Amino acid sequence: MSAPAPAAPMPAAPMPAAPADTPPPKIRVRGLTKRFGPKLVLDALDLDLPARHSLVVIGGSGSGKSVLIKCILGLIEPDEGAIEIDGRNVLAMSREEREAVNAHMGMLFQAGALFDSLPVWENVCFGLLAKNEIGRCAAREKAVEILSRVGLTPDVAALYPAELSGGMQKRVALARAIAAQPDIIFFDEPTTGLDPIMGAIIDSLIVDCVRRLGATAFSITHDMASAKRIADSVAMIFKGKIIWRGPSAEIDHPGNPYVEQFVKGQKDGPIQMEVRR
Amino acid sequence: MLDMLAAVGRGTFGFLSTIGTVALFAATALGHSVRPPFYWRNFIRQCIDIGYFSLPVVALTAIFSGMVLALQSYTGFARFSAEGAVATVVVLSMTRELGPVLAGLMVAGRIGAAMAAEIGTMRVTDQIDALTTLSTNPFKYLVVPRLVAGTLMLPLLVLVADILGVMGGFLVGTAKLGFNSGAYMARTWEYLEAEDVVSGLVKAAVFGFLVALMGCYHGYRSRGGAQGVGAATTNAVVSASILILIFNYIITELFFAR
Structure with missing residues (x-):
């Protein structure tokens, strides 16, 4: 059975009004x-x-x-x-x-959420491939380039997510999140x-x-x-x-x-x- | 008494609600199957997985079923001197019933479980959410290729199963029971009609659709980590098997009840 916490007074959320010349928020x-x-x-x-x-x-x-x-x-x-x-x-x-x-938009999930049936390079360029913005050969080259931005070497591109450490998986997930230049x-x-x-x-x-x-x-x-x-x-x-x-x-x-x-x-x-x- | 009625009511509503959810899931998938984009690589991969890699298990099941059928019908029919009907019984049983039902059940065990486990794991590890954030519709990417591949590949498997089943009966008939090979083949063709084969292939297409639907549905809705994926896998196989048996009767009724 859940025991709720005693009610505590909560401060109101500060939400200042934006000045008239401020651009609309993203x-x-x-x-x-x-x-x-x-x-x-x-x-x-x-x-x-x-x-x-x-x-x-x-x-x-x-x-x-x-x-x-x-x-x-x-x-x-x-x-x-x-x-x-x-x-x-x-x-x-x-x-x-x-x-x-x-x-x-790009999203880096807590546990990476890499597609374990696809190699790293396909994971990284998944969004681009799905939208037919890029061919498979070009996608592989692009993935290697993006992987280098997150400190991973080209040989990682051919591996599958299960072959990577937790830190490397996070880097690959970051590479996937930025691949489409969101x-x-x-x-x-x-x-x-x-x-x-x-x-x-x-x-x-x-x-x-x-x-x-x-x-x-x-x-x-x-x-x-x-x-x-x-x-x-x-x-x-x-x-x-x-x-x-x-x-x-x-x-x-x-x-x-x-x-x-x-x-x-x-x-x-x-x-x-x-x-x- | 009221408690019992309430339990029956809850069970009935739960059952009807599940039927509705499955129907909506199937309708959504069918709607996506006619609208681009189409993921041809996924479709081909599923065709290979369902059609090619299921061949050994379906072939073995069919050939031994045909052999057993020949043996059993021979010993049974010998009691009233009707051994000559063995070839006819084997071919009609294989094409109308055993080919599609046994292939359907084998594929349900092999493919339905694999689909539920794969999609279920993707669900609980946020991979399906990741698809959405990458502007990829999970129904189009995961469900449609499996449903279409299942519907198209099972008839091909059943065609192979029919041929191998008849061949199994032929082997036992000629090598063990002493039938003349020419006479056995003549009796095989004598009473076989196109409707026998077509009804089996229609059954196979429906069973293929049901197996893929149950695998995708239970996988897609799985929750709660490894235990949830395990439950989804079990449910996919059990529900597909039961649906195969129910739809087998319905299709038989449609084709042959006059």
Whole structure:
């Protein structure tokens, strides 16, 4: 049986109005709500992400981070709300229109999600091959070039994902995410399961790739070291709402007891973890 | 009493809901099968997997079934001096029933399980979500090639099974039971009609579709890691086998009940 935490007062999500001359955000989320049965996972969540900006959303397990990213990517249908990408509401689009929008996005999954029946080079250029933008010979050459950008040698191209270490799989997944030169790249727990050194290497590759592409980056993580390395700004999600947002430099002194407890990993504080008894 | 009725009601709703979900899944897949893009490499790979790599198991099953059928019918028919009907019984049984049903069940075990396991693993490791983020429709990429390949390849397998089954009966008939080879072949052709073979091939196409549908459906909907994939695999084989037996009766009724 689940014992809910005692209700704690939550600060309102700071959502300053944009000045009139500010360009529209790359991603705008308004009133996003998602329930799974009786559980409210996203609670009228609002979020703006400017173009060429790297936002990291932090939050505890079950706080709604993954559901948020899946809603934006079109993998989960929200119950209510709007998601605009480049000013267009993607929730009102047909499947074909949505696929066209997704073609300008890249995604690095937590566990890589590499296609284990395909060699590395086909994984990397999968999106390009699927859209017939490139022939198989050219795709192989292109994959080798992209792999070199994430620090992998050409011989890796012929291997299958099962033959790679966890760090190499993450690099290949990153190569796949950037292969189509996306405008927006999503990172789901990019350093989970990696040792600290490999985590730092992946983070620096992410920063490098995002800057080189001039892309907008949206990451979710609970690895604070990783968040500080890859974020321009950090937002915290708690009980399905964004409760704090600020520059990554302020994350150690956020002035918000929820964020402070989470960042410092303190057991006691306003966040009470739900436990099963 | 009310509890029992409630349980029966829940079971009935669950059953009807499953039928509806499977029908929607099949309709979605069929809708995608006529709209581009088509993934020809996946289709050819599935054809090879279903058609070519299933040949040994289907061939062995068919040839031994034909041999057993000849032997059993000979010993049975000898009781009322009807041994001459052995060749006819073998060819009609193989083409109408045993060829498609046995090939269908063998392919359900081999291919249906493999499809459910492969697609199920892709589901629980986010590979299907990855397809979506790469602007690739998972139905078009994973389900359609398997459904079309299953529907087209099983009739070819059954054609081979029919020939090998008849050959098995011929071998036993001529080498063990003492039939004249020319007379045996003449009796084989004498009562065989096109409808016998066609009904078997229609059954095979339907069974191929059902095996692929169950493999894809259970794999696509699997949840919960290794245990979920295992359950999907079992469900795919069991449901495909049951559906083969049910549709075997329905198609037989359509072709032969007059």
